[in-house]
Amino acid sequence: MRLGDVTGPFLLLLLGVAAVLAALGLGAGLGWGWIGYVFGPSLGAAAMLVILCAAVATGLLIRNRLFRGIPWLPVCGNGCCRGGWLAALGDYKPVWNEDGTVRGFRCRCGITYQKVGRRFVELAPDGSFRPYLVWDGLKGWLPDRDLRP
Numbered sequence: 001m002r003l004g005d006v007t008g009p010f011l012l013l014l015l016g017v018a019a020v021l022a023a024l025g026l027g028a029g030l031g032w033g034w035i036g037y038v039f040g041p042s043l044g045a046a047a048m049l050v051i052l053c054a055a056v057a058t059g060l061l062i063r064n065r066l067f068r069g070i071p072w073l074p075v076c077g078n079g080c081c082r083g084g085w086l087a088a089l090g091d092y093k094p095v096w097n098e099d100g101t102v103r104g105f106r107c108r109c110g111i112t113y114q115k116v117g118r119r120f121v122e123l124a125p126d127g128s129f130r131p132y133l134v135w136d137g138l139k140g141w142l143p144d145r146d147l148r149p
């Protein structure tokens with residue numbers, strides 16, 4: 001499933017909410033005269049912003065729940081570092097490739113991990129993987145005994 005499959009319904013929902021807010025703003029303008037015209041649209045815009053943030057957070061939460069894991073960067077092998085909520089890095093720092101893509105995430109102990117689909121694998125200095133954890137939508141993070149990316 002691609003990201004677009006998840007965000008599509010949210011965009012439709014946002015359009016619906018925007019239409020309702022526009023109607024409410026118009027109603028406020030008719031009901032309260034010039035005060036409604038001045039404050040209605042700005043209140044609508046502020047509400048839109050709040051709803052947009054909530055929708056993005058909800059979308060990330062659903063995606064993490066189904067495909068990426070919660071937290072999306074789980075506890076490290078030493079049990080001392082963990083990722084933040086949603087897309088926050090928490091104790092991890094991104095490790096970059098020379099071409100600017102993300103190579104992996106290094107925890108405070110200095111171990112580098114990589115997200116491979118539902119799996120969270122340890123990345124050895126020679127570039128090889130070592131299975132560590134795998135995300136199960138029902139059971140959470142489980143020890144990974146098998147690496148089939």
Ligand SMILES: [Zn+2]
Pocket residue numbers: 076077078079080081107108109110111
């Ligand atoms: Zn660590």
